Amino acid sequence: MNPRRIDxxxxxxxxxxxxxxxxxxVVEGTRVGLALGLGVLVSYALHVIWKMARFDPEWMTQxxxxxxxxxxxxxxxxxxxxxxxxxETVDERIDRRPREDEIEDLLEETVADExxxxxDETGETPR
Numbered sequence: 001m002n003p004r005r006i007d008x009x010x011x012x013x014x015x016x017x018x019x020x021x022x023x024x025x026v027v028e029g030t031r032v033g034l035a036l037g038l039g040v041l042v043s044y045a046l047h048v049i050w051k052m053a054r055f056d057p058e059w060m061t062q063x064x065x066x067x068x069x070x071x072x073x074x075x076x077x078x079x080x081x082x083x084x085x086x087x088e089t090v091d092e093r094i095d096r097r098p099r100e101d102e103i104e105d106l107l108e109e110t111v112a113d114e115x116x117x118x119x120d121e122t123g124e125t126p127r
Contacts, residue, residue: 035096115118 017040023034 010047014040014047018044 018037021033021037021040023033024036
């Protein structure tokens with residue numbers, strides 16, 4: 001038999017089962033019809049995936065590669081963002097620290113203040 005004919009027959013059978021599930025919903029009630037309908041739709045989705053993989057073998061590989069790439073990009077992006085936030089925090093801490101020239105100025109002012117406070121009127125540093 002021709003594989004395309006078999007695929008067409010299978011597709012028609014799925015369509016007939018979906019029609020039967022709609023009829024069951026109307027006649028018997030929603031539980032039986034919905035159960036059959038959902039089962040048919042899930043199996044039809046699996047059939048379509050199998051058919052696509054059969055006619056285009058690279059399709060499944062490409063789908064998996066795209067999914068993995070997206071996951072890796074998202075994960076790396078989150079990690080890079082976290083590292084950038086840490087770097088910004090460190091930069092802020094460094095900016096808050098006094099610089100070397102500021103420390104020297106503070107030391108000179110402190111030494112000058114101490115010499116004035118010690119009672120030395122000349123402003124010279126005590127020996």
